C-alpha cells in the first residue's frame with residue numbers, strides 16, 4: 168500500500184501515452200474546504216479502503232490541497248461542436264485528471280477533480296464550479312448508475328469554502344468524478360485537427376486498448392473502433408429515451424466514446440410525456456429536445472467519422488465509403504436497442520412484428536393525454552395484478568386508450584407467463600423513483616441556501632433503490648400537480 172495516499176496506485180497512462188493531448192496543470196488549493204459527501208460503495212469498487220476514504224489524506228486530495236503520490240495531474244485537450252458550431256479549443260477548463268486506477272474488476276478508471284481551478288484551457292473562465300451543479304451531478308449520475316445506465320460516477324463532493332461569481336455570488340464546490348475514461352468525440356476532433364497522423368493514431372490505439380480491445384485484431388481496427396463507439400452510444404441514447412432522460416447538452420465534447428453518460432449540466436427527467444420537452448435555458452431552439460436525441464446521436468457520430476477518415480483507409484474516398492456504411496447502421500441499431508427496451512417496459516419478452524406499432528401507439532396516447540412518463544409504466548404493471556383503475560384514470564378514461572389496453576392484454580396473454588410474474592418483471596425494469604425536478608431543486612436549495620444536507624441525503628438514498636415501492640415515499644414517486652414544461656435548468660458552471 169502507498170503511504171500518504173488513498174491506498175491505490177495511480178497510473179498515468181494518459182500522461183504517458185498521449186502527449187500532445189493534454190497540458191500538465193495543478194489544482195488550486197482550498198484551505199477552508201469541508202467534505203460534504205463521500206461515496207462508500209464506489210470507493211469499495213475502486214479498491215479504496217473506507218479507512219483511507221475517510222482519512223485526512225483523502226480529504227486533502229479531494230479538496231485539491233494535495234497531489235496524490237505518483238500522480239501526474241493534467242488537463243485534457245479537446246475540441247467540440249457546441250450547438251452545431253465548431254470550437255477547436257475547449258479542453259478541461261475546470262477539471263484535472265489525477266490519473267487512472269485499477270478497480271476491483273481490473274478495469275482502468277479515471278479519477279478526475281472537477282472545479283479544481285484554472286488550467287491552460289480555462290479561457291476566460293475561473294476554473295471553478297458552484298456547489299449546486301456539483302451536488303446535482305453527484306445525485307443524477309449516481310441515480311443513473313442505480314438505474315443500470317452507463318455513466319460517470321461521483322466519489323466525493325467538497326464545499327470549497329469560497330464563493331464563485333455566477334451572476335450572483337454562490338458557494339463553490341469540487342467534485343471527484345470517476346469515469347471509464349474522459350475521451351470524448353471532441354478529443355478525436357482535436358487530434359484530427361493537429362494534422363499529425365501519429366497523434367490521432369495514438370489516440371485511436373489508446374481508445375482501442377482501453378475500451379474496445381476486441382477490435383485490435385480485426386482487419387480494419389479503426390473502422391471497428393468507429394463501429395464499436397456507434398454501438399455503445401446508440402445503446403446509451405436508447406437507454407436515455409427509455410427512462411425519459413434528457414441530457415440537454417449533447418455537444419460532441421460531452422459525448423464519451425466509452426458510451427457513458429457524461430456532463431450532467433442541464434439534464435433532467437421528463438414528467439409529462441411530451442417528445443418536444445427541453446429543460447435547458449440555453450437550448451432556445453430545442454436542438455437537444457427529448458425527441459431529437461437519436462438524430463443528434465448520428466449527427467455527433469458523423470463528426471467522429473470525419474475525424475477518423477485518415478486512419479480508416481489510405482484512399483480518402485474509400486475511407487468515406489466505409490465510414491458511411493457504418494453511419495447508416497446507427498439508426499437501425501439504435502431502433503433495435505430502443506425496441507428491446509420498450510418491449511420489456513411493457514412486459515413483453517417474445518418478439519412480434521406488431522410490437523413497434525403497439526409501443527408507438529401507447530406513446531402517442533401518452534402524449535395526447537399528457538401522461539406522466541415514469542408512472543405510466545408502473546401503473547400498466549399494476550393493472551396486470553388486478554388494479555387497472557389507476558392507469559385508466561391517468562388516461563382520463565380515453566376510449567382509444569381502453570382499446571389499446573385490451574390489445575396489450577391480449578398480447579400479454581400470448582406470453583404464456585403468469586400476469587403476476589410479468590408485472591414483477593416490469594417493475595424491475597421501470598423505475599418508480601427518478602430524480603424529479605421539484606425534488607432535486609428542493610434538495611439543492613436546502614443544501615446550498617440553508618446548509619442542510621438532509622433532504623439531499625434522503626433523496627439520494629431513495630434514488631439508490633429506484634424500483635422497489637415503499638408506501639412511505641409516495642410523494643417521491645409522483646410529479647408536482649400541474650405542468651413543469653416551464654421548468655428550466657442551467658449549465659450553472
Ligand code: AMP
Pocket residue numbers: 257258259260261262288289290291292293294295296420421430432658660
Ligand atoms: P461544459 O458546459 O461543462 O460541457 O463545458 C464546456 C467547456 O467550457 C469545457 O471546455 C469546460 O472546461 C469549459 N468551462 C466551463 N465552465 C468553466 C469555468 N468555470 N472555467 C473554465 N472553463 C470552464
Ligand code: MG
Pocket residue numbers: 420421430
Ligand atoms: Mg463538457
